[in-house]
Amino acid sequence: MATRKKAAVPPPPPPPPRTLFEKIWDSHVVHRQDDGTCVIYIDRHLVHEVTSPQAFEGLRMAHRPVRRPEATIALADHNTPTTDLSLGIPDEESRIQVETLEKNVAEFGVPYFGLQDPRRGIVHVTGPEQGFTLPGTTIVCGDSHTSTHGAFGALAFGIGTSEVEHVLATQTLIQKPAKNMRVAVEGSLPLGVTAKDVILAIIAKLGTAGGTGYVIEYAGRAIREMTMEGRMTVCNMSIEAGARAGLIAPDETTFQYLFGRPNAPKGGAWDLALGQWRRLPSDKGAHFDAQIDLNASDIPPMVTWGTSPQDALPITDVVPDPANAPDEARREAWTRSLAYMGLTPGTKLVDVPVDRVFIGSCTNGRIEDLRAAAEIVKGRKVASTVSAMVVPGSGLVKAEAEKEGLDKIFLEAGFEWRIQGCSMCLAMNADRLEPGQRCASTSNRNFEGRQGRGGRTHLLSPAMAAAAAIKGTLADVRDFQ
Amino acid sequence: MEKFTTLRGVAAPMPMVNIDTDMIIPKNFLKTIKRTGLKDGLFYELRWTADGQKKDFVLDQPAYQNAKIIVAGPNFGCGSSREHAPWALLDFGIRCVISESFADIFYNNCFKNGILPIKVPKEIIDKLMDDASRGSNAVIEVDLEKQEIKGPDGGTVHFDIDPFRKHCLLNGLDDIGLTMEKKPEIDDFETRQKESQPWLYAAE
Numbered sequence: 218m219a220t221r222k223k224a225a226v227p228p229p230p231p232p233p234p235r236t237l238f239e240k241i242w243d244s245h246v247v248h249r250q251d252d253g254t255c256v257i258y259i260d261r262h263l264v265h266e267v268t269s270p271q272a273f274e275g276l277r278m279a280h281r282p283v284r285r286p287e288a289t290i291a292l293a294d295h296n297t298p299t300t301d302l303s304l305g306i307p308d309e310e311s312r313i314q315v316e317t318l319e320k321n322v323a324e325f326g327v328p329y330f331g332l333q334d335p336r337r338g339i340v341h342v343t344g345p346e347q348g349f350t351l352p353g354t355t356i357v358c359g360d361s362h363t364s365t366h367g368a369f370g371a372l373a374f375g376i377g378t379s380e381v382e383h384v385l386a387t388q389t390l391i392q393k394p395a396k397n398m399r400v401a402v403e404g405s406l407p408l409g410v411t412a413k414d415v416i417l418a419i420i421a422k423l424g425t426a427g428g429t430g431y432v433i434e435y436a437g438r439a440i441r442e443m444t445m446e447g448r449m450t451v452c453n454m455s456i457e458a459g460a461r462a463g464l465i466a467p468d469e470t471t472f473q474y475l476f477g478r479p480n481a482p483k484g485g486a487w488d489l490a491l492g493q494w495r496r497l498p499s500d501k502g503a504h505f506d507a508q509i510d511l512n513a514s515d516i517p518p519m520v521t522w523g524t525s526p527q528d529a530l531p532i533t534d535v536v537p538d539p540a541n542a543p544d545e546a547r548r549e550a551w552t553r554s555l556a557y558m559g560l561t562p563g564t565k566l567v568d569v570p571v572d573r574v575f576i577g578s579c580t581n582g583r584i585e586d587l588r589a590a591a592e593i594v595k596g597r598k599v600a601s602t603v604s605a606m607v608v609p610g611s612g613l614v615k616a617e618a619e620k621e622g623l624d625k626i627f628l629e630a631g632f633e634w635r636i637q638g639c640s641m642c643l644a645m646n647a648d649r650l651e652p653g654q655r656c657a658s659t660s661n662r663n664f665e666g667r668q669g670r671g672g673r674t675h676l677l678s679p680a681m682a683a684a685a686a687i688k689g690t691l692a693d694v695r696d697f698q
Numbered sequence: 699m700e701k702f703t704t705l706r707g708v709a710a711p712m713p714m715v716n717i718d719t720d721m722i723i724p725k726n727f728l729k730t731i732k733r734t735g736l737k738d739g740l741f742y743e744l745r746w747t748a749d750g751q752k753k754d755f756v757l758d759q760p761a762y763q764n765a766k767i768i769v770a771g772p773n774f775g776c777g778s779s780r781e782h783a784p785w786a787l788l789d790f791g792i793r794c795v796i797s798e799s800f801a802d803i804f805y806n807n808c809f810k811n812g813i814l815p816i817k818v819p820k821e822i823i824d825k826l827m828d829d830a831s832r833g834s835n836a837v838i839e840v841d842l843e844k845q846e847i848k849g850p851d852g853g854t855v856h857f858d859i860d861p862f863r864k865h866c867l868l869n870g871l872d873d874i875g876l877t878m879e880k881k882p883e884i885d886d887f888e889t890r891q892k893e894s895q896p897w898l899y900a901a902e
């Protein structure tokens with residue numbers, strides 16, 4: 218009997234190549250409407266005291282529980298004192314806000330790192346430290362610097378309080394997919410140039426709204442050669458280019474950082490997770506809607522001169538002249554910025570004196586940042602005209618720095634060594650600039666009034682901030698190495 | 699959430715670029731645990747000197763004290779995710795912001811609070827900014843259903859908006875309520891994810 222020949226089935230076409238963002242997005246779609254609006258699942262939620270009270274209140278009014286308390290971590294970071302916690306929080310409004318968080322987490326059963334818990338820190342430092350931040354996950358927080366967690370290949374973005382409530386209630390968000398942008402930094406970073414300089418150079422190139430509507434994937438050799446701390450610094454400031462999220466493909470550096478962390482998978486689950494994480498990087502030929510290329514060797518140590526993070530220049534440059542602005546709107550903005558900053562066009566940036574130095578924040582408050590600053594500070598003294606402080610990003614960063622003796626280096630040089638928190642990045646607690654004071658700051662925003670009404674902020678790397686503290690003016694860190 | 703259908707009111711001009719949420723509502727007003735009463739903090743440092751004197755900011759000028767609309771420079775609402783920014787605008791009486799571009803998080807937050815952010819091209823902003831500069835005569839009408847802005851001279855311009863967001867604003871729909879209807883799908887998602895990525899559920 219003749220066997221019937223099986224009809225030849227053509228092999229299925231290979232799946233279209235996808236970006237890292239698309240892979241994470243696709244794997245989190247719970248429901249897709251015809252117009253492309255999706256309900257996407259949120260794996261991890263970080264909650265802090267400033268943007269959550271109204272969300273918990275909303276749940277209470279609607280008699281809704283928190284859907285997955287264990288997918289959530291809450292802590293206080295914005296309002297907390299950095300000098301002495303034994304006295305509680307002296308400012309009444311700040312205290313009420315933190316107490317409200319404590320009441321809410323108790324009522325809704327959300328895991329909480331209390332004021333005295335050494336794991337407490339800035340949410341974006343604590344999350345990764347605890348292994349709560351994992352590749353391929355979706356992570357949100359009522360804080361625009363949630364983009365930090367993208368360093369692990371997690372889709373992480375800031376949300377408003379209404380969305381915090383939405384996530385608490387449903388563990389999802391209603392979203393439309395973003396566009397894909399690839400920013401490649403090829404080559405290796407020169408001496409004295411750090412992740413902070415790279416992201417300031419990227420923002421200067423892209424502009425403060427250049428990333429709006431995009432998720433930026435950072436790639437290239439300089440990014441791959443960065444530690445997780447450096448990658449977090451880069452992704453942290455994605456929002457300063459307008460992008461809600463930054464992403465870096467997970468690799469061996471990522472896995473090494475995560476291995477053994479409290480919330481990272483263990484044993485067989487680790488191997489299973491690794492197998493999945495290795496498939497996350499963007500496929501060859503994946504489509505990006507925009508592509509920006511930088512050469513690492515062209516990036517010098519950077520500093521901002523104005524009141525937008527895009528106002529960044531090489532430290533060797535001078536204060537720009539509005540007469541040379543590319544258009545009328547920019548000319549007006551530069552003029553306003555210079556008046557606010559009290560700067561004269563043509564002044565060398567290295568001649569600009571500083572009154573204060575702030576080393577800390579979710580951008581640059583990690584152990585590696587403190588090590589880089591300490592290396593410059595060691596054996597030197599803070600200029601007599603400068604008041605300088607170091608605020609570790611978490612209690613664990615603080616403990617590690619003290620174990621390594623970094624606190625002593627800073628203290629001997631004349632720095633203050635503080636307790637962890639957001640501190641003078643946004644000056645919601647007692648740490649703030651006085652009107653007219655000028656600060657070399659490792660934080661992320663130089664907006665008018667950001668660090669205190671009338672305060673003037675220059676954004677730079679931890680090593681550059683340390684150099685400014687010693688010299689008493691903005692300084693080129695390469696002169697100190 | 700209050701519905702947004704049509705709005706007729708004075709439009710205040712704010713041509714500055716990159717008006718960030720720190721400017722819209724400074725940090726000292728973020729310590730509240732309520733959504734209401736934030737109008738006192740709206741544009742605080744632009745409206746008041748450090749020693750408590752009024753600065754003659756546009757919203758304090760007689761013509762604009764009851765403004766319901768802001769015509770703003772590009773990249774309005776950049777920076778911090780604080781929803782206190784739209785809460786403060788709403789508390790003052792602003793229900794619509796028109797700009798060439800908005801920062802993503804702020805744009806999103808507006809829709810959760812019944813505020814309509816309208817994106818239009820630069821040439822239309824230039825015209826509206828000119829209209830808004832006419833003081834109390836700067837009455838602009840916005841019709842969300844028709845997606846039209848009518849200027850004081852009667853000329854109308856069309857604007858684009860995401861149909862789903864439009865639907866939610868027109869009907870004052872509560873996002874959480876809508877998503878709650880998807881509960882079976884969320885349950886299914888979690889069942890599948892727990893199977894494929896059990897480590898994400900290890901703490902439970």
